[in-house]
Amino acid sequence: MDFYYSAGSAPCRSVLLTAKALGIELNLKSTNLMAGEHLTPEYLKMNPQHTIPTLNDHGFSLWESRAIMVYLVEKYGKTSSLYPTDVQRRAVVNQRLYFDMGTLYQRFSEYFYPQIFAKAPADPEKLKRLEEAFGFLNTFLEGSKYAAGDSLTLADLALVATVSTIELVKEFDINKYPKVAAWYKLCKETVPGYDINQAGVDEFKAKFLS
Amino acid sequence: MAPLILYHFPPSAPSRAALLAIRNLNLDVEVKEVNLFQKEQINPEFIKINPQHCVPTMDDDGFVLWESRAIAQYLVESKAPDSGLYPSDIQERALTNQRLYFDLGTLYTRIRAICYPVLFLGETTIPEDKKKQLQEAFEWLNGFLEGRKWVAGDNLTIADLSILASIASIIHVGADISEYKNLAAWYENCKSLPGFEENDEGAKVFGGAVKGKLKEGF
Structure with missing residues (x-):
């Protein structure tokens, strides 16, 4: 199974964590966006939207990190508790996955990427919206150990990739959100192969924040 | 109950x-x-x-x-697990999920980037680059529909319903999808779905609210 990715990208890292947790070996294809490796005819044939991550499972190509994570569990980890079979528990995992994409990661991108890619000044309104998203996550974590209940799920693997990236923003203090801070520490201690994520965060930091 | x-x-x-x-x-x-x-x-x-x-x-x-x-x-x-609206086949299901995430992270995000500043931040025009980004999303969607009746295959799924809600909103703001042939044909097919009219009415209210604040059309 070929996996096209960049280690610095949070969505790519969440898939790497999923594969690790499931014990799946991916054939890693590091893809350099700056060099346009996602715009070659071969890549476009596989994924016309030319995004990373992209999975190519023996001719079946799939993109969108969270869709890939669910696919890996359903295809190769049927007995895994990472994506519960109980419909209500599964629904909560999905809600968190959509929250991660549409609210948390989105607000981080809106606040942070203009600063690093367009050298724009920090927008305090956008920071407020990011802080609000952290407040929501803090509320979700009241009364449960992990993001969607008391055991580790795909929701944690997606969210931890995002949160570990945001932690790099120096004006952002994760300790203002005690439940998030405690959960983040727990993830660092209990997510299988967490060092894969950390290595990507460090790469991101070296590339964009030094 | x-x-x-x-x-x-x-x-x-x-x-x-x-x-x-x-x-x-x-x-x-x-x-x-x-x-x-x-x-x-x-x-x-x-x-x-x-x-x-x-x-x-x-x-x-x-x-x-x-x-x-x-x-x-x-x-x-x-x-209704057997309704087919969320397929049980793992690959079909994965494609449905990909389309759902495409809707949230790309299509709807780009629609929102156009409409939100007009509705809430006092903007009165739509910047060209945002129109281009939307058109790019239309092109991708048009590509997904190549050789398929519905966005994730030959059967209707919840991805169609999600994308229909987004597309209806921007159509009523004034966007034209007619040059995207697969997309336009898909939209015609959607017109016979239960709830289409009800969806369209809500989209009209949304579109009207945005259009009312624009100095010129889309």
Whole structure:
């Protein structure tokens, strides 16, 4: 199974964590966006939207990190508790996955990427919206150990990739959100192969924040 | 058993997507309107139900859930797993999920990037680069539909319903999809779906609100 990715990208890292947790070996294809490796005819044939991550499972190509994570569990980890079979528990995992994409990661991108890619000044309104998203996550974590209940799920693997990236923003203090801070520490201690994520965060930091 | 409750605001595309799923599954529902234009979502009673205070929010006999696409998937899996609206084949399901995430992260995000500043930040024109980004999303969607009747295959899925809610909103703001042949044909097919008219009415209210603040057309 070929996996096209960049280690610095949070969505790519969440898939790497999923594969690790499931014990799946991916054939890693590091893809350099700056060099346009996602715009070659071969890549476009596989994924016309030319995004990373992209999975190519023996001719079946799939993109969108969270869709890939669910696919890996359903295809190769049927007995895994990472994506519960109980419909209500599964629904909560999905809600968190959509929250991660549409609210948390989105607000981080809106606040942070203009600063690093367009050298724009920090927008305090956008920071407020990011802080609000952290407040929501803090509320979700009241009364449960992990993001969607008391055991580790795909929701944690997606969210931890995002949160570990945001932690790099120096004006952002994760300790203002005690439940998030405690959960983040727990993830660092209990997510299988967490060092894969950390290595990507460090790469991101070296590339964009030094 | 208490009926399914949907906290809904008709102009909101995600909210309409959840209602479209309910209509296509032919479920009984009690719709409770939460008027976002009147900021009713930040009433303490609603925050108690959903701390993220967004619509749609569903209450299924005490099980509360938000995020329209998670609601649609839950409703299929819990009420009508054999309906085909959320396929059981792993690859078809993966493609459905990819389209749902495409809608949230690309299509709807680009629609929102156009409409939000007009509705809430006093902008009166649509910047060219944002139009181009939307057109790019239309092109991708048009490509997904190449050789397929529906966005994730030959059968209708909740991804179609989610994308229909988004597309209807921007059509009523004035976007033209006619040059995207597959997309235009798909939209025609959608017109016979249960709840199409109801969705269209909400989209018209949304489109009218945006158009009313624009100096010139789309």
